[in-house]
Amino acid sequence: MTDTPHAVRLAGLRKSYGSTRAVDGVDLEVAPGEIVALLGPNGAGKSTLADLILGLSRPDAGTVAVFGRTPREAVDAGLAGAMLQDGAMLADATVGELAALFAAVHRHPLPVAEALDRAGIADLARRRATDLSGGQTQRVRFALALVPDPDLLVLDEPTVAMDVAARREFWAAMRRFVAAGRTVLFATHQLDEADGFADRVVLLHDGRVVADGTPRHVKSVVAVRTVRATVPDLDAAAVHALFGADGVTVDGEGVRISTTDADTVLRTLLEHSPRARDIEVTGAGLEEAFLSITEGTAR
Amino acid sequence: MNATYTVLEIRRLLRDRAALVLTAGLPTGLFVLYNAMWGDDTGATTELMVMMGVFAGLAATISAGGRVSLERHSGWTRQLRLSPLRPLSYALTKSTVALVLGMLAVTLVFAVGLAMQGGGADLPAMGESLALLWLGSIPFALAGVLLGQVGSAGSAQPRGMVVLLGSAFLGGVFVPIDQLPSGMEAVAQWYPSYWIDALAQAPFGESVDVLRAVLTLAAWTLGLAALVRWRYGRAER
Numbered sequence: 302m303t304d305t306p307h308a309v310r311l312a313g314l315r316k317s318y319g320s321t322r323a324v325d326g327v328d329l330e331v332a333p334g335e336i337v338a339l340l341g342p343n344g345a346g347k348s349t350l351a352d353l354i355l356g357l358s359r360p361d362a363g364t365v366a367v368f369g370r371t372p373r374e375a376v377d378a379g380l381a382g383a384m385l386q387d388g389a390m391l392a393d394a395t396v397g398e399l400a401a402l403f404a405a406v407h408r409h410p411l412p413v414a415e416a417l418d419r420a421g422i423a424d425l426a427r428r429r430a431t432d433l434s435g436g437q438t439q440r441v442r443f444a445l446a447l448v449p450d451p452d453l454l455v456l457d458e459p460t461v462a463m464d465v466a467a468r469r470e471f472w473a474a475m476r477r478f479v480a481a482g483r484t485v486l487f488a489t490h491q492l493d494e495a496d497g498f499a500d501r502v503v504l505l506h507d508g509r510v511v512a513d514g515t516p517r518h519v520k521s522v523v524a525v526r527t528v529r530a531t532v533p534d535l536d537a538a539a540v541h542a543l544f545g546a547d548g549v550t551v552d553g554e555g556v557r558i559s560t561t562d563a564d565t566v567l568r569t570l571l572e573h574s575p576r577a578r579d580i581e582v583t584g585a586g587l588e589e590a591f592l593s594i595t596e597g598t599a600r
Numbered sequence: 601m602n603a604t605y606t607v608l609e610i611r612r613l614l615r616d617r618a619a620l621v622l623t624a625g626l627p628t629g630l631f632v633l634y635n636a637m638w639g640d641d642t643g644a645t646t647e648l649m650v651m652m653g654v655f656a657g658l659a660a661t662i663s664a665g666g667r668v669s670l671e672r673h674s675g676w677t678r679q680l681r682l683s684p685l686r687p688l689s690y691a692l693t694k695s696t697v698a699l700v701l702g703m704l705a706v707t708l709v710f711a712v713g714l715a716m717q718g719g720g721a722d723l724p725a726m727g728e729s730l731a732l733l734w735l736g737s738i739p740f741a742l743a744g745v746l747l748g749q750v751g752s753a754g755s756a757q758p759r760g761m762v763v764l765l766g767s768a769f770l771g772g773v774f775v776p777i778d779q780l781p782s783g784m785e786a787v788a789q790w791y792p793s794y795w796i797d798a799l800a801q802a803p804f805g806e807s808v809d810v811l812r813a814v815l816t817l818a819a820w821t822l823g824l825a826a827l828v829r830w831r832y833g834r835a836e837r
Contacts, residue, residue: 357681377684388679391671393612405604406685445679 306369308333308453308484309354314363316349323349325508331486336479338495339488341505347488348386351457355383367453379407379449384442384456390430396441397426403448411450420444421474435462440471454478456487460494472498496520526563530570531579532556543569601692602685609697623663624705627656628712635716649713650729650800655773656705657737658793661744662764664698668748669756687832691745698741706733725803736796736817740767742824749831767793792820
């Protein structure tokens with residue numbers, strides 16, 4: 302036993318569904334008070350990881366500890382709360398009744414009114430839980446997650462159904478939550494959301510951690526740009542000689558180069574190809590960035 | 601079992617007016633119809649009343665399985681897993697709610713039966729018969745919840761329908777038990793709905809093997825409770 306157990310400690314975690322390896326050997330330690338984004342494209346294993354941390358599914362191999370306990374113990378003790386993507390609302394019940402239900406089953410709950418207030422939905426207490434917009438439903442899930450007054454919140458794509466204003470309000474509520482030194486682990490596929498709120502970003506791809514660090518570090522890894530140009534005066538061999546083979550495709554006169562250093566690529570290109578035209582530099586999506594990372598690690 | 605959750609579930613049940621009217625109304629409507637066709641004296645009326653009472657209890661409790669299946673597939677039970685509420689506790693609450701709905705449905709049939717008979721009704725017998733139907737609905741409330749725990753959401757309705765029709769037939773709902781072929785009656789004697797009907801007819805003067813009735817119903821109730829415990833206990837890991 303250590304004096305202060307990790308908020309979350311995952312070791313050698315694996316989980317497969319059929320032949321799909323959703324989580325493929327993840328080791329991760331989250332200290333109390335950290336705000337960690339699990340960043341990855343769809344299918345990277347973020348939701349599976351969230352399920353495993355909450356004890357909603359059992360790992361094929363490896364261990365999960367939440368504040369040094371099993372996930373089930375942590376949930377029962379009210380240490381961990383969560384907002385899931387697909388946690389449905391109960392028909393024919395009001396938001397207030399749902400919160401009261403969660404308060405009734407937890408040992409040391411927040412008062413219902415306070416949980417609703419902290420989630421910014423005090424005005425929705427008397428509304429039917431199934432008559433809400435997507436963004437409102439997300440905030441009801443947030444309120445339910447707050448009822449046990451947890452030390453760790455696990456959020457799976459929390460702002461996915463929210464508009465810009467609701468999103469801003471949600472993250473403001475989350476800042477108030479973490480101000481008291483609590484831990485947040487949230488899954489997202491949006492780099493700017495991870496960048497804006499987390500103090501640590503864990504990049505997931507194909508069920509593995511491919512990068513782990515500050516948002517600035519991870520951004521430098523995933524900030525891939527694509528340089529496209531029509532290059533009539535260089536053949537494929539010459540292009541590959543200049544820019545290598547990774548992320549470089551040549552199709553006739555068309556050249557496409559993925560790079561984290563677009564400036565240097567452009568300078569080199571213009572120096573060696575005076576007739577290069579139709580030059581275009583675009584920021585790549587996260588998906589493309591991941592492709593370049595994993596292609597890089599595979600070689 | 602958590603009291604707040606059970607009360608909330610019963611309140612939700614009472615709010616779903618359409619389902620309530622359909623579940624409790626269908627057996628009552630059938631009773632009124634059958635009584636208009638065959639209820640020439642009070643003996644036939646009480647027999648039809650008990651038959652439709654059995655049907656009401658079966659239909660209401662078994663349909664609870666569909667709700668469990670729906671909540672399982674919509675993700676509500678997943679949401680509940682984020683609380684200390686146990687799957688077994690959930691199953692007990694759902695069984696209780698199924699039983700409450702069953703009791704309401706049976707009571708409505710009997711209320712209409714009472715109105716039809718007016719002053720000629722045998723009130724103590726009706727009370728006893730009603731209480732027996734309430735008790736007899738317990739194994740089917742468990743069966744309904746068990747049905748909801750297995751299989752896909754889409755198959756929940758047809759599966760419930762098969763169990764309901766089979767149980768209703770063996771319980772003498774559509775054909776009086778003594779008119780079933782003898783082989784059929786021998787099979788039915790191992791099934792709980794047969795004895796629910798037999799017990800509930802007894803207060804009106806029919807004879808019944810009370811010991812065998814109680815043993816059969818108790819065995820099914822305990823067996824189904826054990827299955828519910830096993831199935832939902834597994835979900836708890």
